[in-house]
Amino acid sequence: MSHIPLQHVLIFSTALFFIGMFGMFTRRNLITLLMSVELMLNSVNINLAAFNKYLYPQQTGGLFLALFIIIIAAAEAAIAIAIIINLYRSHHSIDVDDATEMKY
Amino acid sequence: MMPASAIFFYVIAAAILVTAILSVTTRRIFRAAIWLLFSLMGIAGIYFWLDMNFLAAVQIVVYVGGIVVLIIFSVFLTQGSGQSLPLPAKFRLFISAVAVSLGLAFTIWILHGYGFLATAPEVPAVEMREIGKTMLSVQSGGYALPFELVSILLLAAMVACIAIAMKIPADKKND
Numbered sequence: 001m002s003h004i005p006l007q008h009v010l011i012f013s014t015a016l017f018f019i020g021m022f023g024m025f026t027r028r029n030l031i032t033l034l035m036s037v038e039l040m041l042n043s044v045n046i047n048l049a050a051f052n053k054y055l056y057p058q059q060t061g062g063l064f065l066a067l068f069i070i071i072i073a074a075a076e077a078a079i080a081i082a083i084i085i086n087l088y089r090s091h092h093s094i095d096v097d098d099a100t101e102m103k104y
Numbered sequence: 105m106m107p108a109s110a111i112f113f114y115v116i117a118a119a120i121l122v123t124a125i126l127s128v129t130t131r132r133i134f135r136a137a138i139w140l141l142f143s144l145m146g147i148a149g150i151y152f153w154l155d156m157n158f159l160a161a162v163q164i165v166v167y168v169g170g171i172v173v174l175i176i177f178s179v180f181l182t183q184g185s186g187q188s189l190p191l192p193a194k195f196r197l198f199i200s201a202v203a204v205s206l207g208l209a210f211t212i213w214i215l216h217g218y219g220f221l222a223t224a225p226e227v228p229a230v231e232m233r234e235i236g237k238t239m240l241s242v243q244s245g246g247y248a249l250p251f252e253l254v255s256i257l258l259l260a261a262m263v264a265c266i267a268i269a270m271k272i273p274a275d276k277k278n279d
Contacts, residue, residue: 003110006223010215012117016124018208023128025200026192031133031178035140038171039124042147045159053154055220057227060238063159064247070166071254075261077171081178082269088182089271 009050016043030084030094034077041073113153120146131188133179141172155229 016039023036045066052062088094120143127139144167151160242248 003107004113006220007215008113011212012121014208014211014215015121018204018211019121019124019128021207022200022204025203026197027128027189028192029133029183029189031175031182032128032136032189035136035175036128038140038167039127039143042144042167045163046147046150049151049154049156049159053156054223057224060230060235063156063230063235064239064250066159067162068250068254070162072257074166074170075258077174078261078265079268081174082265084178085181085269094182 006050006054009054010047013043013046013050016040016046028096030080030087030096033096034080034084038073038077041069045069109153113150116146116149116153120150131191133183133187133189134176137172137176137179140175141168144168144172157229158232158235 020036020039020043023039024033027033027036048062048066048069050062052059052066056062084094087099091098123139123143123146127136127143130136130139144163148160148163148168151157151163238245239247239251
């Protein structure tokens with residue numbers, strides 16, 4: 001682990017974050033948007049774990065923050081999928097361009 | 105000559121980035137879910153490489169075993185696996201790619217110039233027993249309060265999921 005500078009781990013997680021953001025920009029399907037959000041959350045978790053391990057290896061703050069983010073991401077995914085299923089029932093489509101009732 | 109652990113990191117990182125790119129660009133939604141699965145498993149590998157075994161186990165159980173399976177279920181409930189998504193507009197693809205590359209370049213530039221603290225000497229991994237004690241400790245530095253808050257959040261999320269996704273029979277809809 002000590003052979004790799006911290007910057008390389010951070011650059012890797014930044015790249016992962018921006019890949020997720022590219023998905024957010026280009027996708028129009030709710031399930032794929034949810035996948036992009038998961039990628040972005042995971043890149044943040046890698047950041048926290050790396051900071052914890054490289055700078056303060058005898059403490060556990062980064063580990064717990066990453067753990068709580070994983071739990072909240074699980075709750076968020078469950079709610080998002082309930083909303084997606086409800087939207088599919090009323091619109092027969094989960095494309096974000098088809099749900100425009102609250103737009104104006 | 106790089107040591108084996110350094111090669112391991114670069115190989116895993118490259119695999120994660122490639123599968124993540126495939127996951128956000130493939131037009132088959134089921135394949136996107138499977139690429140996401142590989143990407144998340146690679147991230148668990150990164151946690152193992154960082155010597156955080158508990159976090160890696162949680163990653164596999166919650167993400168690979170839970171969230172991806174949930175996503176695949178919702179794909180089957182709403183889309184079917186065979187359909188392919190329409191291509192996004194060329195202009196939007198171009199603008200997104202430019203914005204994302206600019207953001208990536210800017211962040212890497214900042215990271216490059218930032219003076220981080222010196223890397224601390226390696227210590228043995230935090231034991232599972234220690235993690236459990238810290239999580240339920242009410243002393244200073246313990247995580248009992250966030251633990252309880254998160255359990256209430258999970259309960260609320262569970263109730264909300266049932267309330268949102270419940271099918272109301274047609275004859276009761278107008279009550």
